[in-house]
Amino acid sequence: MRLVEHLPALLVVVPLMAAPVCFVMRRPVAAWGISLLVSWSCLAMAVGLLALVMQGGPISYLLGGWAAPWGIEYRVDALDAFVLVIVAAIGAIVALAAKRSVEHEIPEERRYLFYAMFLLCLCGLLGMAITGDAFNLFVFLEISSLSTYVLVGLGRDRRALTAAFRYLVIGTIGATFYVIGIGLAYMMTGTLNMADLAVRLPDVAHTTTVQAALAFLVIGIGIKMAAFPLHLWLPNAYAYAPSISTAFLAGTATKVSVYVFLRVVLGMFGGTGLLKAAAVPDLLMVIALIGMFVGSAVAIWQADLKRSFAYSSVAQIGYILFGVSLLSTTGLAAGIVHLFNHALMKTAIFLALTAVFMRTGSVRIDALAGIGRRMPLTMVAFLVAGLSLIGVPLTVGFVSKWYLIQAAVEAGVWPAAVLVLLSSLLAVVYVWRVVEVAWFHKATEATMKVTEAPLTVVVPTWVLCAAVVWFGLDATGTMAVARTAASFLSQGIAP
């Protein structure tokens, strides 16, 4: 037995086993060390898997040796591997920055809990991306969700508690909707394996049971990915969670949910012809376009910057879903590549805000007056990621927008392409107002005393910014993976 063959299982088992170890250790520094080690080895494993998949095609791993579709199958194709790399990379970068920020924001007796929950959340998210079994996905969804509620609730502000509670209620409803949908599909097909479901569902697509299953799944996953108008849990959860939790969740949680949407709704129901019949793509396009505008517009008016960029995330999910809604290979590829690009730039933004919060104790916009000169490294990193959010050339944001607009024009929906461009102008406003306050306002007495954030936070932020520029200059690698994933998905979709 070679170790490489067991990579798919190890990727999930290692963080799952490490989390209780963190819990038992109780010493925050030791717990941090473990989570750093585990998250970086997860990244190495995920990159290894991506390399294997790009060379040799999809990998199938049978848990316990039980043959699919009876046993649980872990199936890794280009899309899975890409999402695994995104999650593991964000996890690894965030783990680097976590120590100082956790010391600053979480009381000492609770710090080890943060690391235990961080690893559990990582395990859940990686599991969601790797599994080929629809019910197993629900279990991982709940592992990641439950740990996320704790990560949010660890925030200092008491409003973190109500935000976590609200997320718990809405998140559980979403997950339960998912289970109902899977149950109804199982009722008609007798299988839980996703590949098997995709084969069997078209035969029973005319039944109301399967149609109801699709409806439950779309709504359930829609809640989890915070698609407009199901995003109400997100702004408070991001705003009041500890900064480092926000940085991790913003880059991973909603992205993995979008992946689940692709895998379940497009992958499983693509062949049934129900998507077009039920006007799912049209509906998706409309809510995506509204989400872009509403999310960006609300972001402009938020005094709390974490809240502002949380709303920006709602808008960015809109861009991803817009690409997906076109159902063409180009559109799906644009959506998938934006998944990666948005994870990079949003995590960079929230890491920069983490650094700001460490030094000023606030992320309200008026607390940032003149901070650009006091914390130049952090704020320039913020600016780079912000420009990418707008979609300025030389950044990944431009790559995403370019392919999105190309896909829209190709599909003949040029008004939508214009709307994508217009909504980007709103991003200019919410990024610029920070730039204006940080560089052009006079420093107050409080900000005069501020110094640059510690290197352990600044360096990870800059690593992400470097990636933002690197993949913005040369998108061939990411686009190749996204295209492979998209063409595989779009093959399964009935015309």
Added chain:
Amino acid sequence: MEIPGLINYWAVVVLMMAGLYTVVARGNLVKKIIGLNVFQISVFVLYITMGKITGGTAPILAEGIRTYSNPLPHVLILTAIVVGVATTALGLALVVRIQEAYGTIEEDELAEREAEEGA
């Protein structure tokens, strides 16, 4: 025989709607958790019902028995029950913390107190 045969599914629908309504309409956070539980339980009933076959027995090989119920949904629901218990425990723990921090667990009073702190 349509109605008696489908009685479990009717129960599922009633429980589901009652649970969801409680979550939405009740301001008390503990009652919301109770509603969430009822909602989840409706799904348990749904899964358990679909595994049952009229006249079917437990899936143990024995002479003279031909019809077996499907054990898989029942096992799946064991997992879902564990998840439900964990969610309830975490939810109630959060309610305790909210009570400590705000001195109330009524949604409207919480909203008032948060509004005082400013957005």
